[in-house]
Amino acid sequence: MTVTGDPRLPYWVVDGDGVPLGYISAFLRELVLGDGSPLTCRSYGHDLLRWWRLLTLLEVEWDRATRVEIELLISWMRSAPNPQRRRTRTDAESPGSVNLKTGKPSLAAGYAKTTINHALSSLSSFYAFHLRNGDGPLVNPVPESAERRALLAHRSPIAARPVTRRAPLRQRVADRAPRSIPEPLWEELFGALRTNRDRALFECYVSSGGRAEELLGMLGRHIDWAGQRIWVVSKGTRVLEAVPASPAAFRYLAWYFDEHGAPGPDDPVWRTIRGPVRPLTYWAARRVLQRVDERLGTNWTLHDLRHTAAYRMAADPNMSLVEVQTVLRHRQLSTTERYLQPRTEELFDKLAEHFARPVAAPQFAVGYAADDVKTVFGG
Structure with missing residues (x-):
């Protein structure tokens, strides 16, 4: 992948000699023309780069690929380690383990099921584009579910989503409840922040519900x-x-502006505070939280801060669910409804009280003699 700096095509997928692959560039260019974001272009580009490398290894031309090559890609992704999960620190949590303090599992060592499904969607869109242009294979090598496509084709947006079988090769993805930070652990995390810039940023996260990239672009x-x-x-x-x-x-x-200067109207709000002044990137903000996690023995992420804001708003009896949806800018109300589920920590606390509560003695209706009850039920 190469960054072009051109908004009409932000990324190129290049071969081993650094030459852009024209058939991929044409597809990415249509994504941009269809108002796709640069992040979408980058994500699709990485999926297509992985596909190009596999076809090069197999010595198969992209327009001669069949379902066999697609199945080989999925088999490899299901078994290969994800280089993004590689750990360099010896004391880091092993992939897939559960943090006992937060109750959150770490990411597994391999590719996530959602990543595999995204790769299939990217390849399906890529070959559908070339099918329309008449310069690709006659059949899309990515299998699809005709039943699901037919049911979703004319579905009303207010109707319930129909339940259909997964398309071939699609992975089963569990619907997990979002994880938020309980108040005691949030106070511990916030107290471990060392600068007013970080405190301001994290307080903006948990009060506005903004996404990480959104706030960093202020x-x-x-x-x-x-x-x-x-x-x-x-x-x-x-x-x-x-x-x-x-x-x-x-x-x-x-306080942050008093210490480091207020930004101009067109200057970024979040900046580095050591070395040359630069805009604070997502990776730098994530590293701030990672350093706190290392000190506290936790594994919180920046997106957990948005979940925390959503849970706080949803638990407020003075805020309706539609108001919470508006603040969080969810397209579907069903997305906001997920935050009405009780926290796992709250359930465990209530169950602990339930187990510690003495069992109530059985009570019988008035009028029955104790000897008669003992004769019938024993004791």
């Missing part, structure tokens, strides 16, 4: 001090939208 003009709100470019629509922030977030923001 500029100086996106802060409304009087209205106690901030403006972010929404991930899905890429439209500038207002979200609320807590008074504590603005207080830490003010």
